[in-house]
Amino acid sequence: MPKVTYREAINQALAEEMRRDARVVVFGEDVAEYEGSFKVTRGLLKEFGPERVFDTPISEAAIVGAAIGAAIGGMRPVPELMTVNFAYVAMDQIVNHLAVMRYMFGGQVRLPVTIRMPGGGGHQLGSQHSHSAEPLFTHVAGLKVVYPATPADAKALLKAAIRDDNPVIFLEHEGLYNSSGEVAEGLEAGRIGEAQVLREGSDVTLVAYGAMTHVALEAADALASEGLRAEVIDLRTLRPWDQGRVADSVARTHRAVVVEEAPPVCGIGAEVAATITERVFDRLDGPILRVSGADVPLPYARQLEQACIPHAPDVVRAVKRLMQGAW
Amino acid sequence: MNKKELMRAYRQMYLARAFETRVAEQYTRGRIGGFCHLYTGEEAVAVGALWHLRPEDYVLGSYRDHAYYLIRGGDPRKAMAELFGHSDGCCKGKGGSMHFCDAGMNFFGGYGIVGGMCPIAVGLGLAAQRLGEKRVVVCFFGDGATNQGVYHEALNMGTLYQLPIVWVCENNQYAIGTSVPRSSAVESMSRKAAAYGMPAETVDGMDFFKMQSVSERAVARARAGKGPTFIEAKCYRYRGHSMSDPATYRSKEEVEFWRQRDPLPRMRAAIRHDFEAEDREFEEVEAEVGRLLSEAVAFAERGRELPVERLYEDLYVDEAAASPTSAGPA
Ligand SMILES: Cc1ncc(C[n+]2csc(CCOP(=O)(O)OP(=O)(O)O)c2C)c(N)n1
Ligand SMILES: [Mg+2]
Numbered sequence: 001m002p003k004v005t006y007r008e009a010i011n012q013a014l015a016e017e018m019r020r021d022a023r024v025v026v027f028g029e030d031v032a033e034y035e036g037s038f039k040v041t042r043g044l045l046k047e048f049g050p051e052r053v054f055d056t057p058i059s060e061a062a063i064v065g066a067a068i069g070a071a072i073g074g075m076r077p078v079p080e081l082m083t084v085n086f087a088y089v090a091m092d093q094i095v096n097h098l099a100v101m102r103y104m105f106g107g108q109v110r111l112p113v114t115i116r117m118p119g120g121g122g123h124q125l126g127s128q129h130s131h132s133a134e135p136l137f138t139h140v141a142g143l144k145v146v147y148p149a150t151p152a153d154a155k156a157l158l159k160a161a162i163r164d165d166n167p168v169i170f171l172e173h174e175g176l177y178n179s180s181g182e183v184a185e186g187l188e189a190g191r192i193g194e195a196q197v198l199r200e201g202s203d204v205t206l207v208a209y210g211a212m213t214h215v216a217l218e219a220a221d222a223l224a225s226e227g228l229r230a231e232v233i234d235l236r237t238l239r240p241w242d243q244g245r246v247a248d249s250v251a252r253t254h255r256a257v258v259v260e261e262a263p264p265v266c267g268i269g270a271e272v273a274a275t276i277t278e279r280v281f282d283r284l285d286g287p288i289l290r291v292s293g294a295d296v297p298l299p300y301a302r303q304l305e306q307a308c309i310p311h312a313p314d315v316v317r318a319v320k321r322l323m324q325g326a327w
Numbered sequence: 328m329n330k331k332e333l334m335r336a337y338r339q340m341y342l343a344r345a346f347e348t349r350v351a352e353q354y355t356r357g358r359i360g361g362f363c364h365l366y367t368g369e370e371a372v373a374v375g376a377l378w379h380l381r382p383e384d385y386v387l388g389s390y391r392d393h394a395y396y397l398i399r400g401g402d403p404r405k406a407m408a409e410l411f412g413h414s415d416g417c418c419k420g421k422g423g424s425m426h427f428c429d430a431g432m433n434f435f436g437g438y439g440i441v442g443g444m445c446p447i448a449v450g451l452g453l454a455a456q457r458l459g460e461k462r463v464v465v466c467f468f469g470d471g472a473t474n475q476g477v478y479h480e481a482l483n484m485g486t487l488y489q490l491p492i493v494w495v496c497e498n499n500q501y502a503i504g505t506s507v508p509r510s511s512a513v514e515s516m517s518r519k520a521a522a523y524g525m526p527a528e529t530v531d532g533m534d535f536f537k538m539q540s541v542s543e544r545a546v547a548r549a550r551a552g553k554g555p556t557f558i559e560a561k562c563y564r565y566r567g568h569s570m571s572d573p574a575t576y577r578s579k580e581e582v583e584f585w586r587q588r589d590p591l592p593r594m595r596a597a598i599r600h601d602f603e604a605e606d607r608e609f610e611e612v613e614a615e616v617g618r619l620l621s622e623a624v625a626f627a628e629r630g631r632e633l634p635v636e637r638l639y640e641d642l643y644v645d646e647a648a649a650s651p652t653s654a655g656p657a
Contacts, residue, residue, distance in 0.1 A: 025457065051457055057487065062446035062480035069450020072435055073385070074458055077450070093477070096440055097447065105428035105436060106418035107641035141649070142642055165644040193648065240648045 001182040009151035009183050010040050010116075010172060013158035014078065018048050021076060024162060025052045028063060028080035037082050038118055038177055060086050064093035067113045068101065076112045078162055084119030084133040084171065091136075098167045099142030113168070114161040120173040120211055120261055121309055127297035130305070132262035134210070137169045138238040138271070144192055145238040147171040149213035151181040153236055156190030163189055173211040195242035197249065201229035204255040204319050207246055207272050209235040212259040212310060219259075219315035230319065238268060246272060247279040254285040257318045259310055264292035287327050289318045330602040336378065336535055337594050338612050340370040343394040344591060345613070346403060347566075349620050350393065350410060350424075354570045358627075359410045362439075363424040366394040368533075368565035369497055371590035373398050375538020376465055376495045376558065379546040383460070385433050385451045387444045388467030390425035391497075392437030395467065399434045401427070403623035413630030420633055421641065433462075441502075442468060442475030445494075449481050452490030452555075463549040464492045465542075471502025473516055482523040482557075491549035493542060494520070494557045497532065503568045504576045516559035525555045532560025533588040536597065563588075 004012070018024045030037050032045040032055045045053045056063050060081055067077035081087050087094065094115070102109050121130035137145045144166055148154040154172065161168035198213070199220055208216035213234040220230040231249050235241055250256045256276055258269035269290035276288055294308035321327050328336075347365040354363055366373070373394045377386065380399075388395050396406055401417060409416025410424055417429055428436040435451070438444040448466035455462040472478050473496065485492045496516045500507050513519040517527040526548070530537045538560060545556035563585035567574035598604050633640075639649040 023458075057480070057483060059446075059477075059480035059484060061477040062449060062484050065443070065446020065477065065481065066450035066453055066484065069447040069452070070454045070457075071450070072447070073451045073454020073462075075454050092440060092443060093446065097438070097443055101436070102644075103641050104418065104422045104426045105430070106416075106421045108418070108428050108430040109435070110644055144643075144648060166648065240650055 001184050003180045004151045004183040005178055005180045006151045006154050006172070007038065007040055007177040009155035010158055011042055013155045013162070014041065014044060015047065017159055017162040018044070018052065023074060024076045024078060025070065026078050026080065027054045027056050027066070029056055029058055029082050031055060031080050036080065038174070040172070041080065060090035061093045064090040064098060064115065067115065068093065068098050068111060071111045071113045072109050076162060078114045078116060081115060081117040083129065083174070084117045085129050085131050087117055087133060094137070094143070094169075095140050099140045103142060110165045111167050112165045114158070114164070114170050115168070116170045116172060118172045118174045118177070120175055121293070121298045121305060122175050124300055124302055124305055126300045130298035132293055134171055134238055135262050135267040138268060139266070142167065143239060144168045145171065146192060146236065147210040147238055148236060149176070149210055149234050151179070152183045152187060153190065155183055156187055157192065157236065159189035160192050164192060168192070171210065175211050193237050193240045193242060195233050195235045195237070195245045197231060197245070198234050199230070199232040201231035202253055203229045204257060204322060205231045205233060205246070205249040205253045206257050206259060206315065207233050207235060208259040209238060209268065210261060212261050215310055215312050216259045216315060218312035219319070222312055222316050223319055228319065228323065243275050243279065247276060250276050251280045251283045254283055255322050256288045257291060257315060257322065258288065259291045259315055261293050261309060263295040264290050265295060267292060286322050286325060289322055289327065291315050291318050330598065330604070333598045333602070334608070334612065336374055337598065337609070338616065339374045339398050340535065340591055340594060341613055342397055342403070342616050343370045343373065345616050345620055346393055346397055346406070349407070349624060351570065353407070353410065353624065359424065360412065361423050362390065363410070363570040364391040364568065365564070365566050365570070366391050368585070368589070369499060369562045370394060371535040371538050371594070372495065372497050372532040372560040372562050373467065375535050376467070376493065376542045376560070378539040379543050380463065380465065383433060383462050385435060385455070385462060385464040387435045387448060387451070388437065389441070389444065389469060389472070390437055390439045392425065392427045395437070396427040396429060396434055399429070399432050401429050401432065401434065403619055404626035407623040407627035408630045411627040411630060412632055413627060414633040415630050419641070442472035442478040444468065445472070445478045445481035446484070448492055449484045449490060452485065452492045453488060455491055456488070461550055462491065463546050464490070465495060466492060467495045467497060469502060470496060470498040470500065470507050470516060471505070471510065472496075473519055474510060482520060485555040486524045489552070489554040491552065492555040493545040493549055494555060496520075496557070496559045497562055498559050499562050499564045501568070501577075503572070517557060520557040520559070525557055527557035527559070529559040529561060532562035533585070533590045533593065535590060535594050
């Protein structure tokens, strides 16, 4: 199988979906002539022309609003927001328009909008450019939220998102763009809402998503060298999320640690933990622990920033505490 | 325009006015809940602005939306049922007064966020343009919306992409209790819009003829692919901002000044001036509309709310994506 980067995989998904369906359009800041601030939209303008790939002013709210209107008008818009940090400027359009309109109009509109946006920390970009905004989007009924960890999932799930008739927030991790992985020739659309067990194990379940999936895998390696078998689940989709697969796993391992890059308060880990207790409480041998991003705006200084992001040793420590009953 | 057409315009204006009167009655009886904003006094704006539209054209606007729906041909029964929160309302009772919608007639809503519909109009215009359709978008918003950031983003984009949009600013001179001079650095909405490089004109929004003639040009321009037009319709709402506002911030003299310019008597006088028309002819129209509205109220009274078991419907196209968890109250 050919090795492809996360960036290339997303680019392939965009191009293939645009070839497949003439209603798919891509727009956003610097996506056309400049080919994307992360070069994800490279070559699209050349192949599909300015009618379907076009630059917008720096107007995030209007970019999302335009996507909503275009979707009602019969297109399948895939706007790019330069990064999640700028989505905050468009939050009213995302949360109070895109997410609610189908419902409040009694099902009369379909909104096949996929908003792509890179995010996450780790690049010393400071407090205003390093957010992990996924819990905010995941909180919102009416949206679907996808956060792939690998090139293959990025490609398959972006294809699925574009074909989905609902609004999808498609999160890409800035730190993963250059990562590579195998992507099957002719890979088809994946299924939104399905988690994947990346490694089987019987001692503890590590639940992760996005860049944290790799942290969880690294932790599982380290634990294996000490004889502890961790099962690693990549959620892949945060809304709707695969409660069944996670609950089944924890019912077998009796322990769970959630690894999330975003801060813990009202976060993904909290949701996963609460659901596990509701579904398989009597199978648990201890509390569900969270390894989360620090609950501060991300600082610039390298050491400080790194201290905000979960790393494999943090996960290993959490698992050991759990195994030793030392929570 | 011939007499028949003018009588049709009068009927639309009267329907919009009389519907709101019934709504106020039902609201006072406690049958309608929530925020409820009436269009009373502004009828000439919507009837004139929509006069030249075709069925395929798109319309959207603010929460003061009953008139748009009715003028586009919406069923008054479904409108009243929506206000009652009933399942046979135009949005199954999920929208309410502020969120009327009828996809079948390309009326895409009533929005509760001031200015929030403006970029959606841009998107509708984009779709029409890029799909090679000859549709026009009419987007209504208030004077207050012109102070929202997203409004400026949308106006800029509309001209940038030369989209087929008619921006209609209903300048009723107040945003709730705040008058235009107290909220806008530039009091003329058309001057304020001029920065976005399109024809922008201020017209008497209490006059159907002025409204329809300015919108005729704007719609033709949009349909010809020449880009957007901005219309500032100077108008007045006779009632408070919403049903809960007694409107004490406006002087009696001011209200009286605008009462003298009531678009309905003006329209009747204009028809009389140009054609032979007897009182009886207007009375017949009014009686016919009255019967329609009585029927609408009776229809709404017979309706029911959607059963709670159907609470999660219409959230996603694939219903299974909704997550009625054990944590939800329902
Ligand atoms: C973004 C936002 N801020 C505040 C409000 C509360 N609000 C509702 S209507 C309104 C006044 C709007 O005035 P205008 O745009 O002139 O429209 P009008 O009601 O006069 O038709 C305000 C402040 C809101 N709905 N949305
Ligand atoms: Mg106003």
